[in-house]
Amino acid sequence: MNTKVLKTFLTICRVGSITKAAQLLYISQPALSRQIQDLEEELGCKLFDRSKRQLSLTESGFLLQQRAQEILNLDERTKKELRENSGFLSGELRIGCVESSAVRFLADKFQAFRASYPQVQFELYSADGDDIRSALDHDRIDMGILLEPVEAAKYDAIDLPVADRWGIVVRDDSPVASHPFANGQTISSLRMILPRRAIVRTEIKTWFSELVKDETVVMYHNLPSLSLHFIRSGIGDALLCVEGSYGIRPTPGLRFVPLAPERLARHKFVRRKNHRLSKAGEIFWSQLQNHDL
Secondary structure, eight states: OOHHHHHHHHHHHHHTOHHHHHHHHTSOHHHHHHHHHHHHHHHTSOOEEOSSSSOEEOHHHHHHHHHHHHHHHHHHHHHHHHHHTTSSOOEEEEEEEOSSTHHHHHHHHHHHHHHHOTTEEEEEEEOOHHHHHHHHHTTSOSEEEEESSOOOTTEEEEEEEEEEEEEEEEETTSGGGGOSOBOHHHHTTSOEEEEOOHHHHHHHHHHHTTSSOGGGEEEEESSHHHHHHHHHTTSOSEEEEEHHHHHTSOOTTEEEEEBSSOOEEEEEEEEETTOOOOHHHHHHHHHHHTTOO
16 A cells, blocks of 8 residues: 555545546546555455445545545655755644634744744644644644643643633623623623633633523634624624634624633643654744743
8 A cells, every 4th residue: 555546545535436536647447446446455345335326435435535644644744854854944833723812922933933944834723722632632733822721731831921811702882892891790691602612611600600501602612703703793792702812803893891800811832742743843842942932
């Protein structure tokens, strides 16, 4: 099983036809069919269900489709890392980041790092903390910025000098918009859009006791950006989020009102423990840890 055969297999999966794949790959249909048959014999399983009118993947085929992409990604990353060792620093750093003021912090660090290593590229993955941890665990990203509260015990972590206030985003015409702050009593009368993360929802209950009830919650979100439109349309009265998530994309007709008492969310920069990064990744981590960026 080599990478060329895996690329061929993924092409068939993408177009859903051996004939169409053969045309794209500029090989004959019988030759392509033979390659797939050889692959099935090597793996000892059927990859495609040919009994139906339209070609479809078997359960084994679905598994190989996922693994084949992972293998090809790893193959490409390995080649890039080996090129790094041959001279100048290059490659790609995959970094996840929550929607918060940490985005501005990260942008400054990217710029400073690329000033020294212009051949290094960044892939930015925007998600909430749960998805970023999942991406780390499955090696889809190298490092990530998480927003507290967070379960970070299984990661190496750097505390970042970035903190956001928790608050609510409401429409300008809401009675709450003119308030200097929002407390539990204020929020108890509002139809709320809350973060979906279980650890955050547990934290919210400690803040407001029983004042925020399930029947007042109209929606849960993983990223605040899309939820802003639901506040503007009146589906919910208030979106609970950190100030930075609203500040990076302020929306006309909406206003951020901080919570009282003040609730601060701090950030951690994390990576998997006992996992070596690429040369560029290790340098970036070290410079951030030692405040060299």
